Amino acid sequence: MTARDRAPHPALKIGAMFGNLNTRVMLEYLPDIWQGFLATLLLSAAGFAGAIVLGIIACALSIQPLRWLKWPAVAYVDAIRATPLLAQLYFLYFGLPRLGILVPEIVIGVIALSLNSGAYVAEIVRSGILSIQRGQIEAAMSTGLTYLQRMRLIVLPQAVRPTVSPLIGQAIVLVKDSSLLSLISVVELTRAGQMIAIDRFMPVEGLVATALAYLVLYYTLKALAGLWAHQSQHPGKA
Numbered sequence: 001m002t003a004r005d006r007a008p009h010p011a012l013k014i015g016a017m018f019g020n021l022n023t024r025v026m027l028e029y030l031p032d033i034w035q036g037f038l039a040t041l042l043l044s045a046a047g048f049a050g051a052i053v054l055g056i057i058a059c060a061l062s063i064q065p066l067r068w069l070k071w072p073a074v075a076y077v078d079a080i081r082a083t084p085l086l087a088q089l090y091f092l093y094f095g096l097p098r099l100g101i102l103v104p105e106i107v108i109g110v111i112a113l114s115l116n117s118g119a120y121v122a123e124i125v126r127s128g129i130l131s132i133q134r135g136q137i138e139a140a141m142s143t144g145l146t147y148l149q150r151m152r153l154i155v156l157p158q159a160v161r162p163t164v165s166p167l168i169g170q171a172i173v174l175v176k177d178s179s180l181l182s183l184i185s186v187v188e189l190t191r192a193g194q195m196i197a198i199d200r201f202m203p204v205e206g207l208v209a210t211a212l213a214y215l216v217l218y219y220t221l222k223a224l225a226g227l228w229a230h231q232s233q234h235p236g237k238a
Contacts, residue, residue, distance in 0.1 A: 021204065021205055021208060022200075022202060022205055025196065025200055025202055025205050026196070026205050026208070026209045029192070029195065029196050029206075029209065030209075032192045032195060033189070033192050033193065033209050033210070033213055035187075035192065036187065036188050036189040036190070036191060036192025036193070036210075036213070037189055037192075037213045037216075037217075039186075039187060039188040039189065039192075040175065040178050040179075040188045040189040040190075040213075040217070041217070043106070043109060043110060043113070043178050043181065043186070043188055044113070044171070044174055044175045044178050044217075046110045046113075046114075047109075047110050047112075047113030047114050047117060047174055047178065048113075048114075048117060048170075048171050048174055049114075050110065050111070050113070050114025050115075050118065051113070051114045051116075051117035051118040051120075051121045051170075051174065052118075052121055052167075053114075053118075054114055054115065054118030054119075054121070054122070055117070055118045055119070055120070055121025055122040055124070055125055056121070056122075056125055056156075057073075058073040058076055058077055058118060058119065058122035059073075059121075059122040059123075059125040059126045059129065060151060061073035062074050062077065062122065062126065063126060063129065063130075064147060073122070076119065077119045077122050077123065079119075080115060080116055080118070080119035080120075081119050081120070081123075085112065085113075085116045085177050085180060086180055086183070088112050088115060088116055089108070089109070089112040089180055089181070089183070089184065090184075092108045092111060092112050093105070093108050093184045096108065105181075105184045105185055105186050106181075106186050108184065109178070109181040109184065109186045112181075113174055113177065113178060113181075116174075116177065117170055117173070117174045117177075120170050120173075121167065121170060124163050124166045124167055124170060125159060125163055127162075127163070127166075128159035128160070128161075128162045128163035129155055129156075129159045131159070131162055132154075132155055132158050132159060136154060136158075137150060137154065137155065140153070140154045164228050165225050165228060165229055168221055168224055168225040168228065169225065171221055172218060172221045172222070175214070175217050175218070175221070176214065176218075179214075182194065189210055189213050189214065190210055192210070193206040193207060193209055193210030194206060196209065
């Protein structure tokens, strides 16, 4: 029998690693994980609210006919989608103080999340708007409605249904992206998990506790997406 044959299977190694988890330490740090969970929830909610506002504005500007309003919105969407969130986060974190703008790290984090997700929200909303039949927009124009009135009364209400599920998917991405805020010392879920590794030299316990909390957020948002899809397919059922 060779040394390779005597080596344990990788699955056994992984099982041994999880079998040796110090659950007592994980429970000891549960209040910190809970605080990080709430912080991630609030940061993600604030970032997504800003993303919705920015996305709708960028979408509205990108589909209107005036070029001097359209191209800045298109440039914003392309620039954000072409660069990683980490680069954008560091640009704000180190760049704003050089301009004399001093804001807390948590505010920088929310701004970065809003700017990043706002570009993707703009494309999601734009696809929903483009799915509306052109005849309805032409009929609204024939009645004398202005551009803003057409958007508010005709276009946006109908664009909501096909965009909700993709928007929830983007919210899931934003929740995971919020973990990068730990790199600028924002105390959220990932940072709380890192404290277990720093204080007790137990990185696996910290990562497992953090992953479990993220799974709760993920499956909650996934359930909301499934519920919306069910309601959309069966609007008459509760």
